[in-house]
Amino acid sequence: MNVTRFDDAPQYFPSEHFLMRCVRLQGYEAGPAESLWLGVSTIEPGGYTSMSASLVEKHYVVLDGEVWVETNDGERELRRFDSCRLAPGEPRALHNRSSRPAMILLAMPLPRPEPQ
Template identity: 55%
Template sequence: MQVTRYADARPYEAPEHYDMRCLRLQGKEATQTDRIWIGLSHLLPGGRTSLKDAAVEKIYIVVGGEVTIETPTESVTLGFLDSCRLAPGEARALVNRTNAPASILLAMPT
């Protein structure tokens, strides 16, 4: 068993993430995982990412506040425990359009 305590989770830098703090909870340098890694991102009010795609699917779960996820064709605002899947190659941007911080989990293949 490999445990990551939130207090010990290490930050990581994600390109084109603005006013966000990203923490690695599982996988990559945090723990030995075979297929996925899990990150937790805290978005300040106005925090956002650029509209970019990835070669792998991504799953997002909002665990605090509200986060708007935009694709080239649609926009949806997710609240507490709402989730979405983005297909490989599907561009997305995350935006916190509220005046309160928001937090979102990310799960994706290694």
């Protein structure tokens, strides 16, 4: 078992994330993982990400507050315990338009190992 205490979770610094604190709970520098990694982002009021896409799917769960998820199809507000899935290659931007910090859980698959 690998336990990561939230207060000890390693911080990481993704590009194009503004007024946000991102930590990893499992995978990468937070410990071993075979199929996915988990992270939590705290988004301050006015915080956001730029519109961008990743090669793998993303799953978000809002743990606290309100987060607006923008895609090419429009924008949806997610509240506590609401979730969404973004397909591989689907551009997205996150926004916290409220006056309170928001927390969002991120789950993403790990890259597949290269064949040897």
